[in-house]
Amino acid sequence: MRIIIAGDGKVGSTLTRKLSAEGHDLTLIDSKQRVLDTSIERYDVMAVNGNCASMEILKQAKVMNADLLIAVTNADEVNLLCCMTAHSLNKNIHTIARIRNPEYSNQVYKMQDVFGLSLSVNPERQAAVEIERLLKYPAFLRRDTFAKGRVEIVELRVDEDSKLCNVALNDLNNIIKCQVLVFAVRRNDSVVTPDGNFVLREGDHIFATASPQTLTLLLKNLGIITHKTKRVILCGGGRVSYYLAQALLKTGITVQLIEKDKDRCIELANELPEACIVHGDASSQHLLQSEGISEADAVITLTGLDEMNMIISLYAKKCGVRQVITKVGHIDNNSIHDSLGLGSIVCPKELCCNNIVRYVRAMENKTGAALTVHNIADGQAEALEFRVDEETLHCGELLKNIKTRKNVLIVSITRGNKTEIPNGDSSFEIGDGIIIVTSGNAVIHQLNDIFEK
């Protein structure tokens, strides 16, 4: 597909990496030649230097022939104008704009037709939703939802005192007593697809599929007591904080929000009357103590500086806070975060990228294209959701008789409202939703790609 990416910032360049790896024809637009030079050297793309909202530059980027325009500059207004202009030049183009300002996001949704928008993405709101979901089950480092919420993929860390430590996967079911499939384990930065004899060790991250109903059961049997989260401290008063506080307050959770800027505090106090807004430096341990960090159920660090977030998170961990969630802006240094033992990491920009990549894949709209795609373990594995249709091979055959490609695993089959964790005697029928996980570099575009040729 011919795709134009306007804005070669962090999101733009991450999208460039992902989409060029999938073989799309990319043209980048940015007003800074320097960032474009870097992208040209790294990826197989073309670049146009200039203002992406101007007709002239869009024409130079061959907007007439493009299938999709993704506007991810740092200014909402430019993104919107860019999409409008592109739409007026080419009626058939799909457009995606990043809209971050909370004041716009609602009206943009209502005015999508006016702006010629196909999709608007809001990384901060997505991050807030993601954090809220994590707060529901504090033991999981990450949760990804598939099949309209009927299947979950969860990431769990094996601690020293965990019941899972030093257990072979064959014996797993005796301990957890529910239907859960462990399909990937990350140990020291590398991801392996384990077999039955694989023994879990301290520090492993396991990735498993389960239905939402079994999640509570799983945690209970693992001996992880889930406290209901009642009091949350948010450090930093940015957009994520605003969205998150709004959502948490609705569910009756007490929110304490620490923000450095006095004016912003007043703004927030006005917008969030039920929250407790504190004016002060969140990196000050004295302030955190006086706000009762030790008694908080969760601490979420959302300041603009990654380093600051990490340091506050480490301090919160030390104070014995059960759940700590850290927001990071840079996508690259995941392995560093891991070695620090920070707990859950949320990266708004990555969420935004995943969302857009998902849209692009859906647009390709080949028979049996993936419905949703999630990156797992820093992108070392991918989970893809497909719908089984008439074209799918091997319908109705037992899984143990089907040869799939290396590094491909079918991790769940959803039929109607029921989700099954498959074994050798399972099979899939037309209309089923199935989720597969692949590690390695194979790009799976459609369901039939998973079978051995």
Place this chain on the structure above:
Amino acid sequence: MNYKMIGKLMAQIQLLEAVFMVPALIISLYERNISAAISFIISILLIVIITGILRLVCGNTQKRFYAREGMVCVGLSWIMMSIYGCLPFYLSKEIPSFIDALFEIVSGFTTTGASILSNVEGLSKGMLYWRSFSHWLGGMGVLVFLLAVIPTEGKSGGFTMHLLRAESPGPNVGKLVPKMRQTARILYLIYILLTVLDFIFLRIGNMSTFEAVCTALGTAGTGGFGVKNDSIASYSPYLQNVCTVFMLLFGVNFSCYYLLLIKQFKAVFQDEELHLYFGLVLGSIVLIAWNVRDMYGSLGETVRHAAFQVASIITTTGFATTDFDLWPSFSKSILLFLMVIGASAGSTGGGLKCGRALLLIKSLRRNIRQILNPQKVMVVRNNGQMISEKVIENTYAYLVAYVVIVLFSILAISVDGESLTTNISAVIACFNNIGPGFDAVGATCNYSVFGTFSKMVLILDMLAGRLEIFPVLLLFSKSTWVRR
């Protein structure tokens, strides 16, 4: 430095060269020239064996590939290609000296067309074909060909940009379409199309098929190896005019042809480099025709010879229809001037390039005005687009490197005791990939007058000129090989 990745790429280039030797082998077999055929077979086998070894050693490797690797790869691959390419000449004893054989094939690949042979017609047809084909392959660049044919996996990324930039001439190299593979294919498609057209027009003029193929290949690469001792002189006026037109066409920036293909005629006709290029051609033809008006019989013949020589020199081809060494010195000076300027950027021709000359003139004009208005901020524009200071800086650096290398080369080859005109024109003709110079290396003479050392200097000059200096200079820089 990722040596294994370089090795892997080398293996692919070698294999490509072996494949391209096959037609020459077939021609030799068809001509029943056993010694030529055997020398091609040995060369091909040798390449295949070395490729196999390289493949084994460099089989699995990471795909790390940065500017450093790209530049080294270009420099090394051209040297390596030349060494393999000269094997057939050397093994068949048609060119007995190794350094002569190397000179001949480097002159081929770099599209110079400077020969050390006094009797070209003495070569067998297989060798003649291989000589002319080396022009064609070297003209657009073998790495660009590689980019067009090898499947680039999704994750290979932008490293290919380094290869294109190092091998395509011009100050500001860009892609035509987002995908590198597509860009390389479009370039080669235009190239092949024009070559075939050239061949057809030559055939219409009753040139024999073999000669038409060789002449078309030599014209396309703007090389200049002919199959006859007197180059193009003995062909009919029609054939000479066909050559003139096609030489000029191959000296045009290939992105202009792409713009024509996608029907953006306005952008082509307003291209400033194109104006300069054709302006220089027309101006030179008029001046030379006036200057040599007494030497030829009719006006038509005068213009034909003037046009042919101007086209041949500005596109750095190096064919000749007349001995321009006998022309008055004003005409010779014009030709020397054209030698240095060269063809358009992004064409198969060599030289400084019209695009670069245009940039230099414009930035010089800017600097002069800057002295008068110290506080005025001025930018250099080309086709209405601003040229970044970095590009201008690189162009200055290129000019300095160009002048320094030319001066030192003249100094180096002076040890052979040839005349000053010979030495200066030989270095300029080799460095700008033209071929014939003046005096002892004039249109009717050849480079056999020089000694081994001078030939080696000229070989390096040709490579440096074709690859735009830096990929070759880098190979001799310590910091390329040692990471500090």
